[in-house]
Amino acid sequence: QVQLQESGPGLVKPSETLSLTCTVSGGSISSYYWSWIRQPPGKGLEWIGYIYYSGSTNYNPSLKSRVTISVDTSKNQFSLKLSSVTAADTAVYYCARGFRFGEPLDYYMDVWGKGTTVTVSS
Amino acid sequence: SYELTQPPSVSVSPGQTARITCSGDALPKKYAYWYQQKSGQAPVLVIYEDSKRPSGIPERFSGSSSGTMATLTISGAQVEDEADYYCYSTGVFGGGTKLTVL
Numbered sequence: 001q002v003q004l005q006e007s008g009p010g011l012v013k014p015s016e017t018l019s020l021t022c023t024v025s026g027g028s029i030s031s032y033y034w035s036w037i038r039q040p041p042g043k044g045l046e047w048i049g050y051i052y053y054s055g056s057t058n059y060n061p062s063l064k065s066r067v068t069i070s071v072d073t074s075k076n077q078f079s080l081k082l083s084s085v086t087a088a089d090t091a092v093y094y095c096a097r098g099f100r101f102g103e104p105l106d107y108y109m110d111v112w113g114k115g116t117t118v119t120v121s122s
Numbered sequence: 123s124y125e126l127t128q129p130p131s132v133s134v135s136p137g138q139t140a141r142i143t144c145s146g147d148a149l150p151k152k153y154a155y156w157y158q159q160k161s162g163q164a165p166v167l168v169i170y171e172d173s174k175r176p177s178g179i180p181e182r183f184s185g186s187s188s189g190t191m192a193t194l195t196i197s198g199a200q201v202e203d204e205a206d207y208y209c210y211s212t213g214v215f216g217g218g219t220k221l222t223v224l
Contacts, residue, residue, distance in 0.1 A: 045157075045165065045208055045215040060213060061123075094164055105212040108155045110176065112164040 002027035004095050004113035012089075012120050018082040022095030022113060029053050029076045033098040035109050036069060036080045038091040046091075050098055050107060051078055058104045085120045092117050124148060126209050126216035133222040140196040142219045144209030147190055154192035155210040156185055158203075159218075165208065169194060199223045 008020035022034065036048040049059035051069040059067050063082070071078040082089060093116055096109035126146040134140045144154060153172050157165035167176055169185035172192060182197045192211075196203055204223045209216040 044218045045159075045210075047210075047213050047215065058213075106152070107213065108153075108167075108170060108210060110167050110170070112166070114164050 002097060002111050004097065004111060006093060006095050006113045006116040008116060008118070010117055010119060012085055012118060013122050014086055014120055015084055018080070018085050018089060018118055018120070020080045020093055020095075020116065020118070022078050022080075024076045024078075024097075029071065029073055029078065033100050033107060034069075034071065034078045035096045035098045035107075037094045037096060037109070037112075038089075039094070039115075040088075040091045048080065048082075048093075050100075052100075058107075087120050090118065090120045124212065124214050126211060126214055128207075128209060128216040128219045130217070131220045131222065133224070134199050136201055136223055137198055140199045140203070140221055140223070142194045142196075142207050142209075142221065144192045144194075144216050145190050146192075146209075146211060146214075146216075148212060149187060149190050149192055152211050154185070154187050156183075156192075156194045157208045157210060158205045159208065160205045168207075196221075 003025045005023045012018045030053045033050045035050040051057045066083045068081040096112040098109045100107040156169040158168045159165040168183050172187040173185045184195045206218045208218045
């Protein structure tokens, strides 16, 4: 059974870059798509973007200018970088495994990590 | 931008049928997915491709889609089904529906 675990700093200063890593265990990162999703306190879910194990990506247009998702197949990990953060980026960040078929946004997530809380504050 | 609209809350008594709707203009052409999120936990996929149930999800969970509306049905809702439910399609989540079972 594949499991995902998010890791990274829980506190980031405004204007800096948020960096998180998701480690995949119990299965290979190859042949799947891998996503980041976030949830601000008391609010709903927001899809951030995904990466294929080969490196191709697709990002939420509302975040595209600030987001980079990368993959390290040798470590079975993928990562999120979100630049120029503000308090509005405070959220629980989840990583998830996904499936894509057809067009780039014909995509969904099946297995999720437990999430990690990131607070943006000075 | 594309939106999926859900009712903020649904309430049923134990044993009753709960129906949660999700409306979106692309749903006639795109699949809907449903996630259950219990308090303090990560979301769990309960329905994929409109009506398919992942292994391990109880049979009381079912999904359907017609036109611009997808529906999650919980037949004989149980207290443990109390959670937030989110529909999802093509990179967009609905706002979520809080299901109360009491």
